[in-house]
Amino acid sequence: MMKGAIEKNPLFSGLDDNECEDALAALSAIKQEYAKGAVIFHAGERMYRFGLVLCGTVQVSFTDIDGNEILMASADAGDTFGESLCWLKVAEAPVTVTASTDVTLLWLTPELLMSGDTRKIVQELRNRFLSMLAAKTLSMNERVQILSKPTIRLKLITFLSQYANRYGSKTFSVPYDRETLARYLGVNRTALSRELSAMQADGIIEFYKNSFKILK
Amino acid sequence: MMKGAIEKNPLFSGLDDNECEDALAALSAIKQEYAKGAVIFHAGERMYRFGLVLCGTVQVSFTDIDGNEILMASADAGDTFGESLCWLKVAEAPVTVTASTDVTLLWLTPELLMSGDTRKIVQELRNRFLSMLAAKTLSMNERVQILSKPTIRLKLITFLSQYANRYGSKTFSVPYDRETLARYLGVNRTALSRELSAMQADGIIEFYKNSFKILK
DNA sequence: CCTATTCCGTCGCAATTGCAACAGAAATTA
DNA sequence: TAATTTCTGTTGCAATTGCGACGGAATAGG
Secondary structure, eight states: OOHHHHHHSTTTTTOOHHHHHHHHHHTTOEEEEEOTTOEEEOTTSOOOSEEEEEESOEEEEEEOTTSOEEEEEEEOTTOEEOHHHHHTTOSSOOEEEEESSSEEEEEEOOHHHHSOOOOHHHHHHHHHHHHHHHHHHHHHHHHHHHHHOSSHHHHHHHHHHHHHHHHTSSEEEOSOOHHHHHHHHTSOHHHHHHHHHHHHHTTSEEEETTEEEEOO | OOHHHHHHSTTTTTOOHHHHHHHHHHTTOEEEEEOTTOEEEOTTSOOOSEEEEEESOEEEEEEOTTSOEEEEEEEOTTOEEOHHHHHTTOSSOOEEEEESSSEEEEEEOOHHHHSOOOOHHHHHHHHHHHHHHHHHHHHHHHHHHHHHOSSHHHHHHHHHHHHHHHHTSSEEEOSOOHHHHHHHHTSOHHHHHHHHHHHHHTTSEEEETTEEEEOO
16 A cells, blocks of 8 residues: 555565565554644654655754754655664654645664664565665765855755755656745845746756756 | 764764764765865765765765755764665766865765675664654755745844854854855855844844844 | 635835955964 | 065945745635
8 A cells, every 4th residue: 555655765665565564564654644733753752763754745853942943854754853863862853744735654773783683584684774864964975065055046956956866867756845945045035036937048958847957 | 082973973973983883884984084175075966875974074065967066065084975876876966075174984884784794883873863763854944944044134043042052051152254144155255144133233243253242 | 606715926126145356364384 | 584475354336135026827615
């Protein structure tokens, strides 16, 4: 049913049905559903489990020192959130997770991965969990790369190039509305619209809603 | 000798001498020295080992699509670099590592951590390696938090607050010169100097070279 | 089909920033 | 010590961006 989303996740991809069941059991998987807008996790609590999104989209925002909310990531089907805070047993997690749409997700507990359990599936999961974290680090590098660019245009070009690379095509759509994209890029929404229009006028890109085409 | 730097690193902290030796052996540690300015790792190669800085400072810069160099991190004694790229066996690592000062470092190979080796020390290292990656993710969150701020002043306040938190004091010094700090914050150097002066005039901070004091 | 709501682009203006040129301080080297 | 190089702060100006207000398009709900 939700098999698709699970398979997309590097923790489970390529496992056969039995292995998958064992893996879910080893992680004490619990399914839960949230309505659009619901708060999935409150900042300030400890994150005992991390989340794997089965369907829908969640937003992870960081509550900073002044109480402002900064969009850290949005997780779609197959994506996870909260692994680091969970693994490190951070007492007061500084992130809030909310449902952008109706959401179904699995809560997973990495407790067994920390133990000396030598079952094959547990060892495999340990390795995969590690790979997942490593991949997350690299994807955050990409975010930093974008945010470091001096102008909105360069941020957009970098962002769009990254997407084009990931999709292997110069035509693609992104899972953000303008407001969310602006926050992801760290810029003002209307300034973003202005720049998108300018880039289209300059013949650099074409776009319709969330679909983009890089002309270059 | 360099024991201090090693102990600062979460992979080795708290291990006794024997364990430490075993750990270094398990990671096939090799010591190497570089002169100031030397290139420690070239972008485009595969990173078979990750680095642990024993003394000195290295800079990790990201080479983006246009060939620009973006400062991703600077690693001091006890810090590591390249774990993610190494673990994921990325064929063409997109980072360049250079020596900001004369540098001594250990090259470490995580190969054994990927195996089914069940020796206690290896299991321990696996867990610690994981924690290290998780911690890196969180510290990158802090960087993103800074870069997401709309103005130089807010970036600085966020950056300085993070440092004050880490040191547990409102007086501290940072390991960056102005040029490097500007690149870390993603802003223009002279604009940074201008804003620092303005903040001092406004009674928010005091600073002398790389020493800062938050007055608030 | 109509209405309310959300989403998106445009515009003018003020504020912030990048940039280039420059000068003095500090550190390094001869 | 003198000379050279590096680092840092200042300033004027142009370019970019943030912000608020607005209107039209798209969407959702009845």
